[in-house]
Amino acid sequence: MEPTDADLRRILTRVRRIACVGVSANPVRPSHYVARYLGLKGFEVWPVNPGLAGQELLGRPVSRNLAEVPVEVDMVDIFRRSEHVPPIVDAALERFPALDVIWMQIGVRHPEAAERARARGVTVIENRCPKIEYQRLFGELRMGGFATGVISSRR
Numbered sequence: 716m717e718p719t720d721a722d723l724r725r726i727l728t729r730v731r732r733i734a735c736v737g738v739s740a741n742p743v744r745p746s747h748y749v750a751r752y753l754g755l756k757g758f759e760v761w762p763v764n765p766g767l768a769g770q771e772l773l774g775r776p777v778s779r780n781l782a783e784v785p786v787e788v789d790m791v792d793i794f795r796r797s798e799h800v801p802p803i804v805d806a807a808l809e810r811f812p813a814l815d816v817i818w819m820q821i822g823v824r825h826p827e828a829a830e831r832a833r834a835r836g837v838t839v840i841e842n843r844c845p846k847i848e849y850q851r852l853f854g855e856l857r858m859g860g861f862a863t864g865v866i867s868s869r870r
Contacts, residue, residue: 737794800825
């Protein structure tokens with residue numbers, strides 16, 4: 716069941732706090748620049764990465780796991796391989812009783828874990844990127860998929 720553009724637009728306007736699981740400190744990694752972009756767009760992004768726990772990333776303390784995220788979040792964004800998804804989904808459902816969305820990044824799918832979340836009333840997006848969808852739906856993507864003003868041949 717693929718989400719419609721209206722579904723994605725509704726999610727991206729309703730969500731405010733995001734736990735980003737698997738975020739990297741390396742600024743060239745997709746997980747880093749997606750989390751950074753979402754933060755620049757006004758989302759409150761809470762980084763989760765056991766290897767960076769206790770450090771600060773993107774202006775917030777990094778949590779070891781979802782149980783350590785200090786606030787309630789609306790969305791969990793998963794930057795881990797598909798085989799790692801089930802325990803993340805289970806932890807998200809346990810930690811955040813009012814969780815609205817579980818979002819699995821491009822290339823990440825787990826139908827069984829997604830179904831468990833949906834059975835609890837959580838919207839699940841698989842194999843998509845919230846940064847790309849935000850740019851596409853709110854007019855930031857142009858020809859070639861580039862955000863204007865970021866990449867240009869003008870001098």
